[in-house]
Amino acid sequence: MTARRAPVLAALLVLGLGAAACGHPSPDAGFAEAPPAVRLEALNAVDVRVARVSWTLARANADLCPVNRRRAGWTLQSASQYGGELRPLAEARYGLDGDLPGVLAAPADSPAGEAGLAQGDLILSVNGQPLSRGEAAVESYDGLQANIAVLDAAAARGPVSLRVRRDGVEREVTIRPVLACVYPTQVEVTGTLRSRADGRNIFISDGMVSVAADDDQLAFVLAHELAHAVLEHRTQPDVTGTRGASNWAISLRRGLSLSAEADADKAGLFLLTRAGFDPWRSVEFLTSYEEADRGARYAQVNSGGVYESASSRRRALQPVLADIAARRAANRALIP
Numbered sequence: 001m002t003a004r005r006a007p008v009l010a011a012l013l014v015l016g017l018g019a020a021a022c023g024h025p026s027p028d029a030g031f032a033e034a035p036p037a038v039r040l041e042a043l044n045a046v047d048v049r050v051a052r053v054s055w056t057l058a059r060a061n062a063d064l065c066p067v068n069r070r071r072a073g074w075t076l077q078s079a080s081q082y083g084g085e086l087r088p089l090a091e092a093r094y095g096l097d098g099d100l101p102g103v104l105a106a107p108a109d110s111p112a113g114e115a116g117l118a119q120g121d122l123i124l125s126v127n128g129q130p131l132s133r134g135e136a137a138v139e140s141y142d143g144l145q146a147n148i149a150v151l152d153a154a155a156a157r158g159p160v161s162l163r164v165r166r167d168g169v170e171r172e173v174t175i176r177p178v179l180a181c182v183y184p185t186q187v188e189v190t191g192t193l194r195s196r197a198d199g200r201n202i203f204i205s206d207g208m209v210s211v212a213a214d215d216d217q218l219a220f221v222l223a224h225e226l227a228h229a230v231l232e233h234r235t236q237p238d239v240t241g242t243r244g245a246s247n248w249a250i251s252l253r254r255g256l257s258l259s260a261e262a263d264a265d266k267a268g269l270f271l272l273t274r275a276g277f278d279p280w281r282s283v284e285f286l287t288s289y290e291e292a293d294r295g296a297r298y299a300q301v302n303s304g305g306v307y308e309s310a311s312s313r314r315r316a317l318q319p320v321l322a323d324i325a326a327r328r329a330a331n332r333a334l335i336p
C-alpha cells in the first residue's frame with residue numbers, strides 16, 4: 001500500500017465527507033487493478049471471509065439487535081451483478097445464470113451450510129415458487145435483490161424448501177433458518193480503507209479486509225459496525241418500522257454522535273467476544289490500521305462524528321478489555 005496523498009493534519013475538519021463512514025479516507029489498497037481472473041479469485045476470498053465472520057457475529061448477537069429475524073446465513077450473488085470481463089468468468093466459475101441467486105458463501109455454522117449448500121449452488125425456486133432469471137443483459141444488482149427479498153421473506157417465516165442446481169444436477173434442499181441480526185454485510189471494491197453502516201447494511205472495503213490479519217481482527221471492524229446498529233446510531237425507517245423513523249434525529253439531539261465512534265468500539269468488543277472472537281486482537285488491528293493509513297494517526301471530525309486516532313482508540317479499549325476479562329472470569333453476562 002502506498003500513500004498517494006499528503007498526511008492529514010491533526011484535527012483536520014473534513015465536513016461532508018462520507019457521512020456514515022467509520023475510518024478515514026485513505027490511500028489505495030486492495031486489488032482493483034489486477035487482471036480479471038485474479039480479481040475474481042481475490043474477491044471470492046474476501047467475500048467468503050467476510051461472510052463467515054459477519055454471520056458468526058449476526059447469529060451470536062441476535063438478542064441484542066434492534067432488528068432480527070430468521071435467516072439462512074448465506075451470501076448470494078448473481079451473474080447480472082458482474083459487469084464487463086468479469087461476467088463470463090463469474091458465470092463459468094460459479095455456475096451463475098442471470099438474476100438467479102448463486103451461493104457465494106454458506107458458512108459452516110449457518111443453516112445454509114448445515115443443509116449442505118455450498119458455493120456453486122444456484123437457487124432456482126423457493127417453496128415451489130420459481131425465482132426470476134430476469135433479462136440480465138445489463139449489469140444490475142436489482143434482479144438479484146428482488147430474488148433475495150423473496151428468499152429472505154420465506155426464511156423469516158420458517159423452514160424453506162429450495163430447488164438448487166450444482167454442476168447441472170438439480171436437487172431439493174431444506175433450510176431451517178435461525179434468528180440473527182438482519183444487517184447484511186457487503187464488500188465494496190474501492191481500494192480504500194473504509195467500513196460503514198447505514199442502518200440497513202454494513203459495508204466494508206476490500207482494503208480494510210486486507211488490513212485485518214485474521215478473523216479476530218476482521219471481527220473487530222465488523223462488530224464495530226454492528227454495534228452502530230445495536231446502539232441504534234444509524235437506523236432507517238424501512239428497516240426498523242416506526243421506531244426508527246426519527247432515530248438519527250434523536251441521536252443528534254442527545255449528543256450521541258460525539259461519542260458514537262468510541263461507543264461503537266466499546267460495544268463492538270462485547271459483540272465479538274460473545275461471538276467467540278478474541279477481543280485482544282483488536283489492539284493489534286488498530287496498530288496495523290494506523291500503519292496502513294496515515295490519516296488514522298490523527299483525530300478527525302466530519303459530518304459522521306468524531307474519529308479518534310488509532311492510538312487513542314487503542315488506549316480507550318484497555319479498560320473495556322479489562323472489564324470483559326473480569327466478566328468472563330466471574331461468569332457474568334457480556335452485555336455492552
Ligand SMILES: [Zn+2]
Nearest residue numbers: 021022261264
Ligand atoms: Zn463507526
